[in-house]
Amino acid sequence: MIIENHKNLNMETKRENVVRPIDPANFLTEETGSEEKSPGCFSIDFTVAVVLPAGGSGERTGLSTPKQFCTFLNRPLISYTIQAFERIAWIENIVVVIAKDSIDLMVNIIQQFGHKKVKVVLGGSTRHRSIFNGLQAFGESEEESALKKPKVVIIHDAVRPFVEEDFLLKIAIAAKQQGASGAIRPLVSTVIATTSEGYLDHSLERAKYRASEMPQGFLYDVIHQAYVQCSETDFEFGTECLHLVLQYCGTNARLIEGPHTLWKVTYKKDLLAAESIIKETLAQTACVVAGQCEESSRLAGALQKTLGSQDMHVDIVPTSLRRSSAFISKTWNFVHVTVNTAGLADVEELVKTFEETAHSVLYSVVLILVHLDVSEQTSASERMAALGGIRSLAAEAKRKNILLYGILLNPVKDAGQWEEAVENLSQIISALIKERSPALAGQLLWV
Incomplete structure (x- = not known):
């Protein structure tokens, strides 16, 4: 009128x-x-x-x-x-x-x-x-x-x-x-x-x-x-x-x-x-779950910086706090950084926490597992096999409105190449968070 x-x-x-x-x-x-x-x-x-x-x-x-x-x-x-x-x-x-x-x-x-x-x-x-x-x-x-x-x-x-x-x-x-x-x-x-x-x-x-x-x-x-x-x-x-x-x-x-x-x-x-x-509003925040080892902390800090430059507020949370209600309530977007181990058990625990707290009832939760293997002896096929279980876990999580993705990050020693790899990783993480695509859940991406 x-x-x-x-x-x-x-x-x-x-x-x-x-x-x-x-x-x-x-x-x-x-x-x-x-x-x-x-x-x-x-x-x-x-x-x-x-x-x-x-x-x-x-x-x-x-x-x-x-x-x-x-x-x-x-x-x-x-x-x-x-x-x-x-x-x-x-x-x-x-x-x-x-x-x-x-x-x-x-x-x-x-x-x-x-x-x-x-x-x-x-x-x-x-x-x-x-x-x-x-x-x-x-x-x-x-x-x-x-x-x-x-x-x-x-x-x-x-x-x-x-x-x-x-x-x-x-x-x-x-x-x-x-x-x-x-x-x-x-x-x-x-x-x-x-x-x-x-x-x-x-x-x-x-x-x-x-x-x-x-x-x-x-x-x-x-x-x-x-x-x-x-x-x-x-x-x-x-x-x-x-x-x-x-x-x-x-x-x-x-x-x-x-x-x-x-x-x-x-x-x-x-x-x-x-x-x-x-989608745009949900994508304004994220939490990076990182272990205490040097490589994990380094990658978490780099992601906080690069994602922050894309107008996303990012908190870093130690793995010991990943089940706390204060951590869970911060956002609907989580990046779990693991080094040398696939960390599927930790991710499975997170999925269970989201279900128990009903955190994914109103909005889909995006959970991205980033696996950085710093071991030079591990082959690409072995790294892929280590994360092979992500597909079945992702299928189960999707039924609970939790979108699970996996990203393999190759070890890089050169500083320039490292910055480029982190930038590419951040772009992929940002895209997954913004799109919230169920079709890509369970996929393994490689950087």
């Missing part, structure tokens, strides 16, 4: 600086040099819940599956959106409103990906009816199924997965203060009106208008009262919740300019873009 930008509208405009999307989870913290606050670091003194209408058919994607259930990186789109809210401590409940024939699918998604704050509600025949059904999941009822009525409710599209906590906080606080709030964005194209014959009638002055986006926040009592009073025409043809609270409750929403990451998955290409964004 397009909103006219009159001066008397209560609108907050912020400079656009940080445009990086939501962190996949709470791993981009101050420890990694990020200036952004990690998820869950804010607190508020009133209750907030979320309603996610997700009953659409997604016809514009051209796919048989509704877009909210389309899968990328082994996970449906709606799960990413749920997690964006679920990871925020001050959001108490998330109501997902689903079409009748998709309820079983949604329940399976909740169970498979361990979502804890979610309640599934049957949707209506239109978007507004679905939102009203979601709002009625809260209330003063003594029934066990009823959720506690929140002070503020946030309404958001299930197919907008990249919403950040700091912006949600602005929406929630503005809703509490004003009664309603909504995200807006500048128009990127001129809006025109056409005649019935298909000719230009007139155009709008783009600077005077804004695109209405999600999320939108409301005092629960205000939005609920608006829906109780609205007409059948509103339920059938209305699209804008902000208009309903203005018309029926006299509540003029505070409009807040949001980041460009609020975009909505509408077409098939948007699913590919969402996958690319998730």
Whole structure:
């Protein structure tokens, strides 16, 4: 919806600086040099819940599956959106409103990906009816199924997965203060009106208008009262919740300019873009697991430097700490450096740790075994044989959403050749981490 930008509208405009999307989870913290606050670091003194209408058919994607259930990186789109809210401590409940024939699918998604704050509600025949059904999941009822009525409710599209906590906080606080709030964005194209014959009638002055986006926040009592009073025409043809609270409750929403990451998955290409964004964000960190020997430490330090030059934050962790929760929670990308021994037992132990901690449930874990054989007596065929077991281990790990790769690094004595080898190794590691290709899992690469 397009909103006219009159001066008397209560609108907050912020400079656009940080445009990086939501962190996949709470791993981009101050420890990694990020200036952004990690998820869950804010607190508020009133209750907030979320309603996610997700009953659409997604016809514009051209796919048989509704877009909210389309899968990328082994996970449906709606799960990413749920997690964006679920990871925020001050959001108490998330109501997902689903079409009748998709309820079983949604329940399976909740169970498979361990979502804890979610309640599934049957949707209506239109978007507004679905939102009203979601709002009625809260209330003063003594029934066990009823959720506690929140002070503020946030309404958001299930197919907008990249919403950040700091912006949600602005929406929630503005809703509490004003009664309603909504995200807006500048128009990127001129809006025109056409005649019935298909000719230009007139155009709008783009600077005077804004695109209405999600999320939108409301005092629960205000939005609920608006829906109780609205007409059948509103339920059938209305699209804008902000208009309903203005018309029926006299509540003029505070409009807040949001980041460009609020975009909505509408077409098939948007699913590919969402996958690319998730991959890019996941690839920002890595851990190198290294032994105490000189060669292992040397290679780990060199990888930290070269991968760091590619804008990847890299921590070096000794093998003795590889099972610690602090180590596991840092990233979804791990490079295990071994010298003279294949280290498959250590890698198998890591795979078991990832499974026990459920670290690979939400995102695939990339685990790269780098084998540096400094023994001049070991032949190439012997080195390959030493890592032969990686294929069967990788096949088992892939079923647990863990992508295991192997790289053989030839021993190099010349300093110049060593730097070149490390640079090539870093390029391969970076590519494996960024692509996260299941097809290459179990492959042995040679540098």
